[in-house]
Amino acid sequence: MSSILVEQKAQSDSVENLSDSILISATYDGDKKKAVLKFYEPKEKKIYLWEDNTNHRPYCLIRRDKVSLETLRELRARKDVADIVDIEKLDLRGDRKIMVAKVITTNPLAIGGGVDSIRSITTTWESDIKYYENFLYDYEKGLIPGAFYRIQNSKIVPVEYDIPANVREALKKGLSRVDGDSASKIIEWAQLLGQPLPDIKRVALDIEVVPPEENRLPDPETADHRVIAISFVSSDGLKEVLLLRRKDIKDGQNVLGPEVNIRWFDDEQELLNAIFARINEYPFVITFNGDEFDLKYLCNRAKKLGIYEEQVPIQLGRDWAGLRRGVHIDLYKTFINRSLQIYAFGNKYSEHTLNGVAEALLGKTKIELDDFIGNLPHYELANYCYNDAQITFDLTNFSQEILMKILLVIARVAKMPLDDASRVGVSNWIRSMLSFDHRRMNALIPRKDELQEVGGASTEAIIKGKKYKGGMVVEPKSGVHFNVAVLDFASLYPSIIKVNNLSYETVRCVHEECKSNKIEGTEYWVCTKRRGITSLLIGSLRDLRVNYYKPIAKSPNLTKEQKDLYNVVSQALKVILNASYGVMGAEIFPLYCLPVADATAALGRNTITATINRCKELDIEVVYGDTDSLFLKAPSQEQIKEITNWASDKLGIELDLDKVYRYVAFSSRKKNYLGVMPDGIIDIKGLTGKKSHVPRFIKDAFYETVEILSKVQSTEDFEKAREDIRNDIRKRARALKAKEVPLDQLAFTIMMSKEIEDYKGTKPQHVRAAEQLKIKKGKEVKAGEVISFIKTLGSNGVRPLELAKKEEVDTEKYMEYLRSTFDQLLDALGYDFEEILGARTLDEIFWGGQS
DNA sequence: ATCTGTGGCCACCAGC
């Protein structure tokens, strides 16, 4: 028999059939010479390993500089070769005839370990074409991670899901307007993304280890210290803490609820075995920093204690910790992904720590310890550890498990195993997505040096040090404007890439006759003969989101599950689409092509400029605009209709009415405004008062004023608002001067983007504060963490919050900061800060109006 | 080892 199916626990169970399951990943077992595919079966909620020694074919490595195009075409046509990859770089190692070849390939199901392990191989080179002894799984089947398959009579069969009737209807309407290639691509996406998102059975864990000394973390490499506690929280209701009983430690008081099961162990080895048994029960294991700490520590500790390797379910890689049979998701790596941070989680968190993320997304925090962790009584340790596992689990559970679902959708779109997708950035998602289609159409993936031949930038950036010119920002008309309609282009850049056929092989293409198809404002031209591959892929994804997923998510007669699915897919597509333009201009992206990014932005500027001109013709006043949006002053329904129809007809891009503000207040600054919606809800953009580093005290004052302004309905109301604002600011200014404001409310909170030592050149205030904290308290603020500090008189001008005293607060500085924060706001309304207080000097602000 | 882009505002640093 060619294939056997291995169940998660019973290692040698041979099964020939497997009901609908999600493909997780595929690897190659070099010893057995077999492909191993990992599946998740959602009914039994188990992982199955499918071993297969069929359906894999050799790689073909070529030296592209030595191989002719004809030979390449022949190679592509051969059925006994799974993939053609070419050598990026060859290094001769010594006088042995061994070359180290850097290979370009990113097939997620490439046998040998996925994305990165194939990139560098050692081989002896005998000819310009070499069949590599390792194998690729039969990618021509188009196996997609995250998608459903079943196994019937030892064969892998894709599960066909019907496109729901309402999507089918929407598709029909839209598809009549696109070409055949796009239409089939869109249907393909719709079928893949319409597949259900099953429940994922999972357990979150967190471990505690005796630290070598206070404020120092145990080293997971050496794993010298005892594991003293571990907590599990799972999707099927498991809540437990495993504790190592230590003679020199008190029990303390149990504050955990009765639902939390506490298990005691006298022997650390038994504890570890119990931990591994639990891990084996779950197909998915969730940690926060498990790659670098928890799982790494457990694995190395087990080795140290002499536990047999086969009994340890963890496999350590260079910078990740995997599970032999399950899937490990390290949320630290997921939350550090900027794309997800901004587009999936609305930029709600900034600090990349468990506490920072959990506080922002869940409103839950870690338990603060006042004692050295090694001295904590057993039950207090249990409570602390349990809380961490609970928060970690909750991060995968909030908002209908949005995180797990979005990762699954991204795995499907990116054609990347879910655990890989959760660990890497957008450039790798998009690389994987594009590579998949290159292979399917038998196209060779271009090398960096080949792409470089397309050329450099054609425009000059406004900001020094940038590579090309970006979006256009319209000078705002300062003052208050009532009934402002905000229109924006739906997915502007992806739309431009679609409409204008932008791709690395179409911009500045080789055909003489295309050279007249110029992009205005640049020296570029675009191919008129062939459809560009990135244009097709990004364009079809865009169409799917804009024409189907966005409207369908809003439609009323949907089940809750359908609605959830549409929302999640729509979100995931937004993340991918938003990044698809950016990566084209990023050197690290393997398909980096500056002219594509440059041309996209140029066409964006042309689009918005043309629309502004059209508004002028229609007698509509444009008060502001930024990149893909226009703010129109009190347009009529007809005018809006006129302009949106025009955009759709003439530009081929949907211009949507996003919202109408009751009023908008612009200062003279770009990217700085305040808008009030009809229901009184306030949009604040870019104003200092909303920025995360601003002290609580200033934020509160700012938001109180905003609150007052939100009640304003008409021009006359502003008079009353002015009075209320004046009273409030005076009250707060007096409290500041009288040093009645608690210190923590005066703390600036700024992220350390680098380690302290890495700040060369200038030394900003927050870094100086971090230095003081390190010297005086031995507490180190690491990169990615936030430091709180107070602006003080003398001594460097700053003091970390922990060391500051009320008397040394630089009141004048804070007053100045308060004033500049309010200036942005009040400028727009035609007041000024001191005038509104009825005072001419700062001193009068403090004491004026007081009798 | 990891990394999507440019435009804009602000406070502060450091050199003159």
Add this chain to the structure above:
DNA sequence: GCTGGTGGCCAC
């Protein structure tokens, strides 16, 4: 005191 540069945070 002026000024260019840096760092942080934000808009899109």
